[in-house]
Amino acid sequence: MKALSDIRVASLLALALLVAGGFALPDWALFLMTIGLAKALVSLGIVVQMRAGLVSFGQGLFFCIGAYVAGLMANFAGLTDIFVLTGISVLACLAIGGIFGPLLANYRGIFFAMLSLSLSMILYGILSKMNSLGGTDGLNVAAPTFAGYAPEGRALSLSLYLYTSVIVVAIGAVLRTGFDSQHGLVSLAVRSNELRVEYLGASVRRTNAINYVISAMLGGIGGVITGLAIGHVDPEYAYWTTSGEFVFVAILAGYLSIPAVFVASIILELVRSFSNLYFPNTWQMVLGVFLLVIILTLPNGLGSLFHRRREGGS
Amino acid sequence: MTFLSGGAAESFGVPAWNGGKLMIDMLNKGELPAPYDQKGFGGMMIEAIEIDEAGGATKQVQEFRNLVQREKVDAVLGYVSSGDCLAVPPVAEELKAFLVLYDCGTPRVFEEGSYNYVFRTAAHAAMDNISLAKYMTSRGIKVGTFAGVNQDYAWGHDSWADFVASMGVLMPDAKATTSLFPKIFAGQYGTEISAVMREKPDLLHSSLWGGDLQAFMLQASARGIHKRMQIALAAGDHVIPQLGQKMPDGIILGARGMNGLAAHAKGGELVDLLWDRYKAEYGVFPVQAPFRMWQGLLGVKAAVEKAMKANGGKKPTAEQMAAAMKGLTWEAPSGTITMALGNGHQAIQPNAIGTTKWDEAAGEMTLVDVEYYDAECVNPPNGIKAVDWIKAGFPGAKCN
Numbered sequence: 075m076k077a078l079s080d081i082r083v084a085s086l087l088a089l090a091l092l093v094a095g096g097f098a099l100p101d102w103a104l105f106l107m108t109i110g111l112a113k114a115l116v117s118l119g120i121v122v123q124m125r126a127g128l129v130s131f132g133q134g135l136f137f138c139i140g141a142y143v144a145g146l147m148a149n150f151a152g153l154t155d156i157f158v159l160t161g162i163s164v165l166a167c168l169a170i171g172g173i174f175g176p177l178l179a180n181y182r183g184i185f186f187a188m189l190s191l192s193l194s195m196i197l198y199g200i201l202s203k204m205n206s207l208g209g210t211d212g213l214n215v216a217a218p219t220f221a222g223y224a225p226e227g228r229a230l231s232l233s234l235y236l237y238t239s240v241i242v243v244a245i246g247a248v249l250r251t252g253f254d255s256q257h258g259l260v261s262l263a264v265r266s267n268e269l270r271v272e273y274l275g276a277s278v279r280r281t282n283a284i285n286y287v288i289s290a291m292l293g294g295i296g297g298v299i300t301g302l303a304i305g306h307v308d309p310e311y312a313y314w315t316t317s318g319e320f321v322f323v324a325i326l327a328g329y330l331s332i333p334a335v336f337v338a339s340i341i342l343e344l345v346r347s348f349s350n351l352y353f354p355n356t357w358q359m360v361l362g363v364f365l366l367v368i369i370l371t372l373p374n375g376l377g378s379l380f381h382r383r384r385e386g387g388s
Numbered sequence: 389m390t391f392l393s394g395g396a397a398e399s400f401g402v403p404a405w406n407g408g409k410l411m412i413d414m415l416n417k418g419e420l421p422a423p424y425d426q427k428g429f430g431g432m433m434i435e436a437i438e439i440d441e442a443g444g445a446t447k448q449v450q451e452f453r454n455l456v457q458r459e460k461v462d463a464v465l466g467y468v469s470s471g472d473c474l475a476v477p478p479v480a481e482e483l484k485a486f487l488v489l490y491d492c493g494t495p496r497v498f499e500e501g502s503y504n505y506v507f508r509t510a511a512h513a514a515m516d517n518i519s520l521a522k523y524m525t526s527r528g529i530k531v532g533t534f535a536g537v538n539q540d541y542a543w544g545h546d547s548w549a550d551f552v553a554s555m556g557v558l559m560p561d562a563k564a565t566t567s568l569f570p571k572i573f574a575g576q577y578g579t580e581i582s583a584v585m586r587e588k589p590d591l592l593h594s595s596l597w598g599g600d601l602q603a604f605m606l607q608a609s610a611r612g613i614h615k616r617m618q619i620a621l622a623a624g625d626h627v628i629p630q631l632g633q634k635m636p637d638g639i640i641l642g643a644r645g646m647n648g649l650a651a652h653a654k655g656g657e658l659v660d661l662l663w664d665r666y667k668a669e670y671g672v673f674p675v676q677a678p679f680r681m682w683q684g685l686l687g688v689k690a691a692v693e694k695a696m697k698a699n700g701g702k703k704p705t706a707e708q709m710a711a712a713m714k715g716l717t718w719e720a721p722s723g724t725i726t727m728a729l730g731n732g733h734q735a736i737q738p739n740a741i742g743t744t745k746w747d748e749a750a751g752e753m754t755l756v757d758v759e760y761y762d763a764e765c766v767n768p769p770n771g772i773k774a775v776d777w778i779k780a781g782f783p784g785a786k787c788n
Contacts, residue, residue, distance in 0.1 A: 102457035109450060202541060210541035210572075211471045211494060212445065214478055214501070227482065300446065305482075306475030310444040346447075347454055354438045 085247040088333070092239035096232055106343050108235045108303050111242045114339035116296035117323035118249065119289025124329040125253065126285055127265035128182065132190030133320045135197055136167045136290045138312035140297025142201070145215040145307040156218040156237060156302065163294040171290025179282035194312045201309035212308025215301050238299050245292070246332050252288075253332075261285060326368055328375020338376050401468060403626070404491065405438060406670050407662075407678025408465075411685050412436055414665070421657050423719070429692040432703060437461060441468060445475035452476050456485040463488060463709065465684050468677075470494035470542055477506040486706040488713075490684030491677065493543060493644070495774050498730030505710050509684040509725060511737045513543065513595075514550045514774030515766045516622040516642050518782075520593070521554035522766065523640060523741040523759055529618060531555070531562040534591035537580050539600060540569035547595035547622055553778040565589050570600075577604045581611055588616065595622040602627045609636045625649055626675035628744075628753045635753060639744045646723045647679035649755040650740035659721045673752075683720035683737070690718040726763060729770050736767035762788055 096104065116137050123130050140163040147153040147162060178189055202210045217230055225233050252258050260281050263271045268278050301307045310316060319342075327338035342361075349360035372378055412434050414420055418427040428434050437459060439451050448467070455461045463486040467473045473492035480487035480503070487506045489497065493513035497506075524531055534555065538544030552564050566587050568580045581604075584592055592613070596604050601624065608614065614636045624641030625648040643650055651659050652673070662682065666674040691713035695704035698712065715732035718725055723738040742755035765787035768777035777783070 100457065102454050105453050105457075106450065109446075205542070205545060208474075208496075208542070209545065211474050211496070214474060217482075230482075304446050304449045304475065305478050306445050306449065306471075308445050308471050308475070310446065310471070313444075316444075343450075347450065350439055350447075350451060351437070351454065351459070354440050357440060358442075 081247050081250050085243050088246070089239060089243045092243065093236060096235050096239065101228060101231060104231045104235050105303065106347060107340060108231070108238050109300060110340035110343040111238045111336060112296045112299035112303065113320065113343075114296075114323065114336040115242065115245065115299075116293045117320045117327065117339055118245070118332065118335050119292035119296075120320055120324035121327065121329050121332075121335055122249070122261075122289045122292070123282075123285050124324060125258070125265060126261040126282055128186050128282060128285070129321060129324070130190040130286075130289065131187040131314065131317050131321060132192070132194035133289065133293050134312045134314070134317035135190070135194035136171065136293025137297040137300070137316065137320070138194065138197055138201070138307075138309070139163065139167055139170060140294035141215075141301030141307040141311050142207075142297075143294070144218075144298045144301045145213055146207070148216045148218075149213060154216050154219045154224075155222075156220055156234075156298075159218065159302070160241075160295060160298050163298045164291050167290040167294030168287065171287040175283040175286035175290070176279070178286060179279045191314055191317065194317055195314060198309045198312040198314075201312065208308070210309055212306055212310070214306050215304075217305065218302045234299070234303055241295060241299075242336065245295070246336075250332055257281065257284065322365060326365065326375055328372070328377035330374060331377030331380040334375060334377035334380055341376075401441060401677075403670075403672075403675055404468070404677035404681040407666060407674055408436070408681045408685065410666055410669055410678075411662070411682050415685070415689065421661065424658075424686060424689060426693065429689050430696040430701075432692075439466075441466065441472060445469075445471045448472045449475055449479050452479055452485075452487075453483070456480075456483050462486065462703075462706070463688055465490055465681075465688060467492050470496075473497050473508075474500075477501060477503050480505050484706055486709045488684050488688055491680050494546065498734045499773050502731065503733060505706060507687075507710075507713050507727065507733050507735075508730075509687040509727075509735045510680045511645060511735055511739070511763070511767055512774065513547055513622075513644070514768065514778070515736075515739050516595070516644050517547055517550035517593075518554045518766045518778060519642055519739040519741050519759075519761050520620050520622055520640070521551060521558045522761065524555075524591070524620075525558050526759055527757065529591070529640075531559055531591045531618075533563045533565045533587075533589040534593060535564070535566040535568070535584050535587055535589040536593040537568045537570065537577070537584065537604065538593075538595050539572040539574075541572050544569060544572070544595055548593070550775060550778060551593050551595075551622070553775060557778060557781050562591075573600060575600065575603050577607050580604075581608050581613060585611065585613060585616065591618045591620060593620050593622070594624075597623050597626065602630055605631060605635060609634065614639060623676065625755075626677060629672040629675060632753070633746055635744055637743075637745050640741060641744065641755075642739060642741045643676040643679075644739075645676065645679065645683075646738045646740040646760065647676035647721075648674060649753070650742055650758050650760075651679060651722055653742070653755055653758050654740075654760070656721070658719070662721055679720075679722045683722050683725055683735075686720050687713065687716065687718055687725060687735070691716055724763070728763070729767070731770065736763040738763045739766050762786060 116133050143163040143166050144159045260276045323339045327334040349357040416428050465488045467489050468491040470492045473489050489508040495512040536548045538548045619639045621641040623644045625643035695708040695712035716727050725735050725737050728736045739761045742758035745756045747754045768774050769784050
């Protein structure tokens with residue numbers, strides 16, 4: 075029970091920090107944080123799978139589904155309530171993840187990566203061809219409402235940011251508990267030795283399938299928030315470079331710590347934003363060098379910094 | 389803000405920004421002829437921040453917010469990609485920021501939305517294909533059947549649809565046979581070329597651009613396709629500097645406005661000055677992209693100076709700039725630009741179509757048999773969607 079109350083304290087602290095940040099940050103940073111946190115949720119999905127030794131190169135699939143559900147519901151059904159949109163997206167991703175999860179759970183390593191990638195590229199292909207949904211140009215998404223409250227301008231940015239913060243902290247707390255649960259620990263065991271896990275009577279396949287479905291739902295939530303914040307969705311959300319970016323963040327963060335994923339995602343957004351401004355011709359190179367340095371200096375990701383310190387302290 | 393990297397960089401982003409840098413420099417020194425002889429924008433020096441457009445609409449929305457909220461820019465001029473042109477305007481509106489779209493072709497921007505702070509200083513893509521079809525009739529080119537090779541994305545599909553609709557009105561007897569949609573950035577067109585050669589249409593329409601168009605022209609001309617059928621390119625001028633003599637003679641092409649070679653053929657003080665300076669600076673002639681950049685910059689200059697005059701010489705706000713730009717008419721190297729559509733937010737401009745001819749003596753490509761089209765001849769009037777206007781038989785078109 076002590077662990078649980080630790081998580082509660084940490085979550086409340088994190089939430090307080092994020093909320094305080096929301097009122098202190100300038101507009102551009104608020105937006106950057108919202109996007110950074112939302113995309114971190116998607117990367118967190120990869121981290122969930124990474125704990126069991128799998129890397130999905132197709133998180134864009136659920137990111138895109140989440141964003142398009144928000145876009146289509148807003149455009150064609152007139153639904154703009156963010157709570158409803160998030161709920162529908164999660165259900166959609168749960169359903170689709172539930173179909174593909176058990177199928178992909180049989181594959182490992184590069185085969186899993188390529189199969190997950192191909193699924194997201196199929197969605198990209200379909201959406202690009204659907205001219206009724208705007209084809210490659212995508213479609214615009216109306217601003218969200220919050221249970222009847224329809225803010226504009228800074229109030230809108232702030233509401234969206236606060237909504238994201240609450241979700242992020244709640245998910246972080248739930249996942250932390252989940253990582254320490256039986257299922258979470260079995261995931262780690264799968265990463266070290268699948269054969270032994272099977273001999274001990276746990277199902278590797280089931281573990282992987284459950285992780286896939288969890289990451290699908292996380293991808294959906296990230297997609298909804300990003301789509302609503304940007305105000306535009308296009309098939310690019312499912313493109314492999316988008317998925318690659320999520321893997322980038324997951325590698326940057328490592329699989330040891332949850333807060334590290336959010337930190338890594340925000341760092342990536344910051345580096346990209348400023349390198350774009352100061353090095354308009356070479357910003358991609360700046361990003362590449364940045365990742366190289368992280369991999370060389372911290373092979374287990376940013377999370378290994380937090381983790382090491384925590385273990386030293388206890 | 390334009391493509392410095394990625395697929396659109398070579399043909400569009402880099403030449404456009406080269407043209408942009410050149411003009412901003414000339415404006416700051418006051419080197420342009422009247423009515424643009426005032427330094428900078430109304431005496432205020434122009435300070436440009438360049439941002440790469442690669443990376444998708446999501447990134448562009450973020451960059452736009454950063455430019456407005458962090459860098460506090462007064463105006464943003466940019467966007468080649470249609471996706472970006474659809475994604476960014478709602479944000480500009482939300483932030484009340486003055487945004488000028490200078491290049492992208494999709495008609496959806498102002499047909500689906502309505503904005504106060506967003507303007508597009510270039511005509512949308514319908515004009516290119518209407519003009520091409522008109523060129524066929526006015527030059528008496530016999531077209532029994534025609535085929536199309538266009539990229540499989542919104543631009544390619546829209547272009548082909550506009551061209552088919554225009555031909556349906558202007559040459560009702562001509563039959564569309566094959567329409568092929570290779571993937572964007574495919575680079576290999578062997579299959580499409582074989583299919584078209586088997587089909588033997590009289591005319592081959594294409595809205596390919598950039599590296600795709602270069603690859604297509606190299607592969608198609610190697611197989612002699614241009615000797616068997618007439619090729620018509622909706623936006624073909626911009627690959628001539630790269631292809632040089634490898635662009636065969638007798639190709640009918642447009643430049644998405646009276647840009648590049650067509651503008652040079654017509655001449656004028658402003659065009660000649662910019663043409664020579666650009667050529668001296670970068671070693672190639674300016675194609676359509678720098679012309680569209682110039683047209684956008686001069687439009688902003690005209691709007692800013694008009695707003696300053698109304699404002700007693702003080703620096704105008706975004707509201708004042710937007711009010712000044714609405715319905716504005718100004719002279720650009722590419723002819724007279726009028727903000728006629730989308731309630732004064734979408735420009736129409738004259739267009740020109742010509743036929744390529746290699747000038748052996750000068751060692752450069754020229755455009756012959758150039759036909760010029762008035763803006764109101766090839767652009768729909770306000771309030772009607774381009775494709776509906778074409779299908780209705782161009783009601784209200786004013787052609788000379």
